[in-house]
Amino acid sequence: MIGICSYGGYVPRYRLNRGLIFAGIGWMNAASIALARGEKAVANFDEDSLTLAVAAGIDALTGIDREKVEGVYFASTTMPYKERLNAGIITGALGLDEHVRSADFSGGLKAGTTALLSAIESVESKRINNLLVTVSDCRLGKPASSQEMLFGDAAVAFLVGDENVIAEFKDSYSVTIDFSDHFRGASAKYDRQWEDRWIRDLGFAQFIPAAVNGLLEKTDLAMSVFAKVVYPCHYPAARKKLNKVLGIAPEQEQNNLQAEIGESGTPHSLVMLAAALEEAKPGDKILVVSYGSGCDALCFEVTENINKKNGAKGISGSLANKAELDNYTKLLVWRDILPADFGLRMEEDQWTRFSSLYRMRKFILGLWGTKCKECGTPQIPPQRICVNPDCGAVGKMDPIRFSDKVGHVTSYTGDNLAASYDPPSIYGQIEFEGGGRFMFDITDCSFDDMSTDMAVSMSFRRKYYDEKRDLSGYFWKAVPVKEVK
Amino acid sequence: MADGIKDKVAILGMGCTRFGERWESGAEDLMVESFMECLEDAGIEKKEIQAAYLGSHFIDVNIGRGATPLSTTLHLPYIPVTRTENFCATATEAFRAACYSVAAGVYDIVLALGVEKLKDTGYGGLPGGVGGGVNAHMVGFNGTAPGMFALLATAYARKWGIPMEKVKDAIAHVSAKSHANGAINPKAHLRRVISEEQIKAAPMIAYPLGLFDCCGVSDGSACAIVTTPEIAKSLKPNEDIVKVKALAISLSSGEESTYNNWDGSYFATTRIAAAKAYEEAGIKNAREELSMMEVHDCFSITEFVTMEDLQISPKGGAYEDVMSGFYDLDGTVPCQVDGGLKCYGHPIGASGLRMIYAMYEQILDRVPEERKVKNARSGLTHNLGGSPSQNVAAISIIGKD
Numbered sequence A: 001m002i003g004i005c006s007y008g009g010y011v012p013r014y015r016l017n018r019g020l021i022f023a024g025i026g027w028m029n030a031a032s033i034a035l036a037r038g039e040k041a042v043a044n045f046d047e048d049s050l051t052l053a054v055a056a057g058i059d060a061l062t063g064i065d066r067e068k069v070e071g072v073y074f075a076s077t078t079m080p081y082k083e084r085l086n087a088g089i090i091t092g093a094l095g096l097d098e099h100v101r102s103a104d105f106s107g108g109l110k111a112g113t114t115a116l117l118s119a120i121e122s123v124e125s126k127r128i129n130n131l132l133v134t135v136s137d138c139r140l141g142k143p144a145s146s147q148e149m150l151f152g153d154a155a156v157a158f159l160v161g162d163e164n165v166i167a168e169f170k171d172s173y174s175v176t177i178d179f180s181d182h183f184r185g186a187s188a189k190y191d192r193q194w195e196d197r198w199i200r201d202l203g204f205a206q207f208i209p210a211a212v213n214g215l216l217e218k219t220d221l222a223m224s225v226f227a228k229v230v231y232p233c234h235y236p237a238a239r240k241k242l243n244k245v246l247g248i249a250p251e252q253e254q255n256n257l258q259a260e261i262g263e264s265g266t267p268h269s270l271v272m273l274a275a276a277l278e279e280a281k282p283g284d285k286i287l288v289v290s291y292g293s294g295c296d297a298l299c300f301e302v303t304e305n306i307n308k309k310n311g312a313k314g315i316s317g318s319l320a321n322k323a324e325l326d327n328y329t330k331l332l333v334w335r336d337i338l339p340a341d342f343g344l345r346m347e348e349d350q351w352t353r354f355s356s357l358y359r360m361r362k363f364i365l366g367l368w369g370t371k372c373k374e375c376g377t378p379q380i381p382p383q384r385i386c387v388n389p390d391c392g393a394v395g396k397m398d399p400i401r402f403s404d405k406v407g408h409v410t411s412y413t414g415d416n417l418a419a420s421y422d423p424p425s426i427y428g429q430i431e432f433e434g435g436g437r438f439m440f441d442i443t444d445c446s447f448d449d450m451s452t453d454m455a456v457s458m459s460f461r462r463k464y465y466d467e468k469r470d471l472s473g474y475f476w477k478a479v480p481v482k483e484v485k
Numbered sequence B: 001m002a003d004g005i006k007d008k009v010a011i012l013g014m015g016c017t018r019f020g021e022r023w024e025s026g027a028e029d030l031m032v033e034s035f036m037e038c039l040e041d042a043g044i045e046k047k048e049i050q051a052a053y054l055g056s057h058f059i060d061v062n063i064g065r066g067a068t069p070l071s072t073t074l075h076l077p078y079i080p081v082t083r084t085e086n087f088c089a090t091a092t093e094a095f096r097a098a099c100y101s102v103a104a105g106v107y108d109i110v111l112a113l114g115v116e117k118l119k120d121t122g123y124g125g126l127p128g129g130v131g132g133g134v135n136a137h138m139v140g141f142n143g144t145a146p147g148m149f150a151l152l153a154t155a156y157a158r159k160w161g162i163p164m165e166k167v168k169d170a171i172a173h174v175s176a177k178s179h180a181n182g183a184i185n186p187k188a189h190l191r192r193v194i195s196e197e198q199i200k201a202a203p204m205i206a207y208p209l210g211l212f213d214c215c216g217v218s219d220g221s222a223c224a225i226v227t228t229p230e231i232a233k234s235l236k237p238n239e240d241i242v243k244v245k246a247l248a249i250s251l252s253s254g255e256e257s258t259y260n261n262w263d264g265s266y267f268a269t270t271r272i273a274a275a276k277a278y279e280e281a282g283i284k285n286a287r288e289e290l291s292m293m294e295v296h297d298c299f300s301i302t303e304f305v306t307m308e309d310l311q312i313s314p315k316g317g318a319y320e321d322v323m324s325g326f327y328d329l330d331g332t333v334p335c336q337v338d339g340g341l342k343c344y345g346h347p348i349g350a351s352g353l354r355m356i357y358a359m360y361e362q363i364l365d366r367v368p369e370e371r372k373v374k375n376a377r378s379g380l381t382h383n384l385g386g387s388p389s390q391n392v393a394a395i396s397i398i399g400k401d
Helices: A018-028 A030-035 A049-060 A086-093 A111-124 A146-150 A196-219 A236-246 A268-279 A314-320 A328-334 A354-359 A361-366 B027-042 B068-073 B090-103 B145-160 B164-183 B196-201 B229-235 B268-281 B300-309 B318-324 B348-363
Strands: A003-010 A014-017 A039-042 A071-075 A101-105 A130-137 A154-161 A167-176 A228-230 A285-289 A294-302 A368-372 A397-401 A407-415 A425-432 A437-441 A455-466 A471-480 B010-016 B051-055 B081-084 B110-116 B204-206 B220-227 B242-251 B292-294 B378-387 B390-400
Touching: A003 A049, A003 A268, A003 A314, A014 A018, A018 A030, A018 A146, A018 A328, A030 A146, A049 A071, A049 A086, A049 A130, A049 A154, A049 A314, A049 A455, A049 A471, A071 A086, A071 A111, A086 A101, A086 A361, A101 A111, A111 A130, A111 A154, A111 A167, A111 A268, A111 A294, A154 A268, A167 A196, A196 A236, A196 A285, A196 A294, A228 A268, A268 A285, A268 A314, A354 A361, A361 A368, A361 A471, A407 A437, A407 B145, A407 B204, A425 B145, A437 A455, A437 A471, B010 B027, B010 B229, B010 B348, B027 B068, B027 B110, B027 B220, B051 B068, B051 B090, B051 B348, B068 B081, B081 B090, B090 B110, B090 B220, B090 B242, B090 B348, B090 B378, B090 B390, B110 B348, B145 B164, B145 B204, B145 B300, B145 B378, B164 B196, B164 B300, B164 B318, B220 B229, B220 B348, B242 B268, B268 B300, B268 B378, B268 B390, B292 B348, B300 B318, B300 B378, B348 B378, B348 B390
Parallel strands: A071 A101, A071 A130, A228 A285, B051 B081, B051 B110, B292 B378
Antiparallel strands: A003 A154, A003 A167, A014 A039, A130 A154, A167 A294, A285 A294, A368 A397, A407 A425, A407 A455, A425 A437, A455 A471, B010 B220, B010 B242, B110 B220, B242 B390, B378 B390
16 A cells, blocks of 8 residues: 655744735735735745745654655755755755655646655655655745735645555546746746636636546546545635536535635645645545646545554644734845845855865754764764763764754843844754753744743754855754644 | 963063044054053063064954064064964963963063954944854854853853843943943043943843943054063063963863753853962962952953852852942952953953053052052953853963062
């Protein structure tokens, strides 16, 4: 049996009430009031599609031995690098073995399901036992555009394999059409779209039924057998029409999370699938359809293993961990739409030495430190000579991963002098449970939340962006561990 | 068997510029200014200087690399000149190197000069740049000096379980005292008397440090000419001779930042350097034997915890001493008698020598009555560079017999 063995999700903590967008720039597009309902998920200033994918990947690998993961696929249309394997960075961040297969999938928004299908078929080939599929996007709509209202940021990840399968893959059907409803050129920052009526009446209304009917015919299944039908389409009228045409009953329709997350692009149908799996029962059949330059339709059947909970947060866990982004201009500054004055301090040029980054990759990407074989002291950054003054052993170190450890704040400050996208810059000394300590930036919290001894977990973030060289640098930050109600 | 520096070296002369935003002066002007005062005080000619040490920290916004900026500015006649750099302890390192070369018997008369021109960056605070190495921005937290030292405050409050308001009260007194001392010093950068209420109400720079918890970012230069006590006595037969009693330095071993045995509330290095300095100088009880101190008050909280690290106040007990005025100009052990880094100013590579200058002019009774420390026979300087978790602590003790 081959299929999904585990799933995880990540929705950024910040949610922007669409009313704030309208309040800020609705004067430019009065008709956008129609879209100004609910909230959208917004990546923090130090997040991008790649860090979101890492967070979802970590969630999907909860309770799973990372040494056994044999590859990483990453699907997104907003990858930070055109050349430099984005999935390679994710592989490093997840602390996986380097002798694995990794690949990026991009282009159309259906790249997520295509990556999932490719992983499934790779495992079917029996030449690989499992693959982690990570999917995310952070698409940008121009200020005052409908996309700005509609789009939200999210990520999802699935471990595909043939052991402990929770949702067995049954079959798929694909349609590929060069239908440029949305497009971005190689250097475009913003999404551009053709007329809504054309997208709705020709795009969604034509291609989703083509994929769904193709799959039903191929598998000889009726729509009524599915417990849930997952498809992305943010036009309410088009959804109504599609449900009617395809015979999808209200209880079968999976919520598209438009009011909670927004249209998240490449991951969207799979974010909905992860949400559906959280509620699924053994024996449920789930139909998943992606959309973008065509469609992939996939059929899964949920197994008994769905009842074994691994502790992953999932989409609902991420959704529950939320903070209001109370100011529309913050988003504009974070996305470099509004050129704010960060002060001359920000202009100090510090460029990345790739040969150095390569040497330090285990530490920087995976947050690996060392553990002394002689005295057992964990230490980070990696040391050659044991830091324990009573030991001092030389060259007797084992690698140890700190990215999954819980730490505690032993000192902190909020620095208003440091150039920051979200002042004050919060940082402090983090002491890891079991040993090891390091000074980390602290993110996804407000300064008022800070106190000494509070627990933190580690999160992979975009540490800096070198505008001159279009280069994103990544490292780990501390995030306060919150009780999610 | 090595027996330390005590009484092996004498200070023949010193010079120190006015510190401040010296927009009209470049590093070269500042070097000449402090050097001419020093040379006159020493009563020798330039050609009698046999070797020199230049202390300067920020190469990228200052004079560049190497020691030629000193040799070519002063036109030193082809003598050996060496650059020293060790964060904020840079000038103390220049002084230390000069003293050791005299004590070693290699040279008779040696110059140590520190200089820093900070106010050419275009922004407040210390310059950024690649001080932590070319890879620091990849993994280092996004912080500045006030933030790094502010960490001491939250860690101190955590360790001793005292409310931050109480810490704020004490560090406000620390700054108010330095402002009072700086206000009456014509060479000081910041010369306004500021009340504790004003200090506590100032804009927050890095919690819990407000504007007045931070020292001045200044331009300036300070220098010393050192020699043997015998030569000093022969050149100045009718004057008191100020001798070096101790020079101790300690650097972080990496335990503070990497091993879980340091709580972040104190300076491990200062504690060790202080113990070594007292041993070298033969001081048994620093609280009772020292006349005065000039410590590294880059931030008020730094001075506050340093009072404990130097064994003057009991651990966890600096609050009572600070609030009682023990360290005020008319207190038992006056601290920051010239205004400190806080108000005299902090040109990084000159500060260590400026501290020694402050002790030197008091010991030789050269200050006006209103600034005078009573019975000033010996003084301690404490110069700290880096951050609380990775730093260098340098302590000098000088005195007259």
